[in-house]
Every structure is written in C-alpha cells, then in structure tokens.
Amino acid sequence: MYEQLIPCDHCGGRPTVGRSQRLVCKLPNPQYDYTEWGRMSGPPRIGDRLPRPREVPKTEPLVCIYCADCGMQTPWEATGRDEKAAMDRCGAVWNRRLARPEAEKTDVQRLVEREIGAADIPAVLDLLSRTDGNWEEMGPMFSMIARRLVDATVVTFDSWPIDPVLNDAARWRKLIQLAKWVEMEGERYVQFPKIYSPAEHDEMLFEDRIATAVDSMPDRDRW
Structure with missing residues (x-):
C-alpha cells in the first residue's frame, strides 16, 4: 500500500x-x-x-x-x-488530498541552476504538474530543463550501465527490509534471513547466483 x-x-x-x-x-x-x-x-x-x-x-x-x-x-x-x-x-x-501548491518561478529557476540528471525527472514532472498559467515565462525554462534531462540521460546510458546498479540497490532494499534485530548476550545484532539457493544454480556465477536467490525471496508486507 x-x-x-x-x-x-x-x-x-x-x-x-x-x-x-x-x-x-x-x-x-x-x-x-x-x-x-x-x-x-x-x-x-x-x-x-x-x-x-x-x-x-x-x-x-x-x-x-x-x-x-x-x-x-x-x-x-x-x-x-x-x-x-x-x-x-x-x-x-x-x-484524496490533491490540492498541491502551485509551482513558482523561483522553484523552476532553482532547478535550472542545478546540475540535474535522469534522477531528477520526478521532481521536474512534479513542478510541471503544479504549474498553472504564465506559460510564456515558464515554458522556455521547462524547455531548457527537458533538453538538459535528455542530454544527461543519453550520456548516462552511453557511459554507465545504470540498470545493474538499480537492480542491486533493489535487492539490498529487500534484504534490509527483511532483516531483524536479535539480542545475544546483552548486545543487539542485525540478522539477515537465510536465503535458499537450489543445486541447479551451481553453474552460475557467484554474483548471479546470489542475485537470483535474493530475487526469489518474497517481499515483506508493504503495510
């Protein structure tokens, strides 16, 4: 949820x-x-x-x-x-609470002055959805931001494999969400769950086998 x-x-x-x-x-x-x-x-x-x-x-x-x-x-x-x-x-x-404050010119200018990239796309879409009127002044700034986002996305895809990084980050998030606190001799430790890895995965690379095992784990209860 x-x-x-x-x-x-x-x-x-x-x-x-x-x-x-x-x-x-x-x-x-x-x-x-x-x-x-x-x-x-x-x-x-x-x-x-x-x-x-x-x-x-x-x-x-x-x-x-x-x-x-x-x-x-x-x-x-x-x-x-x-x-x-x-x-x-x-x-x-x-x-049901959808009355968000209208975006101001200073919000867009602040974003233009930043070194933005693909990770800032949600923030730009949020500003765009909250812009009402004054398009003659705001439009060129949004056009500039969109051009910079496209250029940053192209550079990112050409120079760095972003998908494996995001997938590994998702696996790490799953692990820490399933971790538990345990008390041992008066000290608190973080205990990660045991992950089953079937024998038919023996021929896989070490990293790929771990990734497959983590992916097979059920997500925690989202509430």
Missing part, C-alpha cells in the same frame, strides 16, 4: 504510517487524573505506544498516515481487530 500513496500535498514528502492510542472511556472519572494519560493531555501523539499502568482506563490503538517532513496527517482511525483495514481507510483519505 505504501507504493499507492501519493507524495505529501504540502511539501512533496514521503507519507508513512503513524500509530498512537487514545482513551476508550467517554465519560470522565472524577476520581482519576486524566492530565497525564487521558484526553485532557491533548490529542493523540504519533509514536505514543507505551503501555499504560493497570489502574489507567483502557485505551484503543490508532493509526494515521502522516508526512514526517511537514507534519500533515489524516484523521486518526481506530484499528479495532483489523489494523490493515484501518490503514487502508487512512490511505484512501490521504490520496
């Missing part, structure tokens, strides 16, 4: 899941101080997942989608018995 979330409307940041909890009791109990753990201390806080003492009124878990860069977030959703369904509802709300 992460791949289906649009970037933040306000700053273009990457959305992520926020978790918290809130008091279940609707009526205040005059015999209990709510200021530290209850509603009187303000709205739920992202990352508030500490267990409450036994004497504290019960809480319910919450989820939301938020931008870590600017703080924009969806309303909180109670997870109930199905956390993924609650996150799906938050994701649908997040993707």
Whole structure:
C-alpha cells in the first residue's frame, strides 16, 4: 500500500504510517487524573505506544498516515481487530488530498541552476504538474530543463550501465527490509534471513547466483 500513496500535498514528502492510542472511556472519572494519560493531555501523539499502568482506563490503538517532513496527517482511525483495514481507510483519505501548491518561478529557476540528471525527472514532472498559467515565462525554462534531462540521460546510458546498479540497490532494499534485530548476550545484532539457493544454480556465477536467490525471496508486507 505504501507504493499507492501519493507524495505529501504540502511539501512533496514521503507519507508513512503513524500509530498512537487514545482513551476508550467517554465519560470522565472524577476520581482519576486524566492530565497525564487521558484526553485532557491533548490529542493523540504519533509514536505514543507505551503501555499504560493497570489502574489507567483502557485505551484503543490508532493509526494515521502522516508526512514526517511537514507534519500533515489524516484523521486518526481506530484499528479495532483489523489494523490493515484501518490503514487502508487512512490511505484512501490521504490520496484524496490533491490540492498541491502551485509551482513558482523561483522553484523552476532553482532547478535550472542545478546540475540535474535522469534522477531528477520526478521532481521536474512534479513542478510541471503544479504549474498553472504564465506559460510564456515558464515554458522556455521547462524547455531548457527537458533538453538538459535528455542530454544527461543519453550520456548516462552511453557511459554507465545504470540498470545493474538499480537492480542491486533493489535487492539490498529487500534484504534490509527483511532483516531483524536479535539480542545475544546483552548486545543487539542485525540478522539477515537465510536465503535458499537450489543445486541447479551451481553453474552460475557467484554474483548471479546470489542475485537470483535474493530475487526469489518474497517481499515483506508493504503495510
């Protein structure tokens, strides 16, 4: 589901899941101080997942989608018995927020002055999608950016095999997403999963055999 979330409307940041909890009791109990753990201390806080003492009124878990860069977030959703369904509802709300700020001339000028390449194509498309009007002034700058991107792409393909680098980066991302923390003798270590490599791959090159084994691993749960 992460791949289906649009970037933040306000700053273009990457959305992520926020978790918290809130008091279940609707009526205040005059015999209990709510200021530290209850509603009187303000709205739920992202990352508030500490267990409450036994004497504290019960809480319910919450989820939301938020931008870590600017703080924009969806309303909180109670997870109930199905956390993924609650996150799906938050994701649908997040993707309906399409009123992004209009691109300004200074944004485009700043991009023109940079040494841009193929990796900057998404940023250019984002600016283009947020440009409304003033095409007589903005159009030539976008034309210049497009020409530089095309030239940079041609140079990149002629001088550096970019596909193997991207494929290896994707395999590394998969490995670190499947890694786990383990405690051994009071110390914390990172444990990578064991990867099965069938005997029929013995004739393959060492790097190709490892790459094939990693590619055969299932992706982690994207939520």
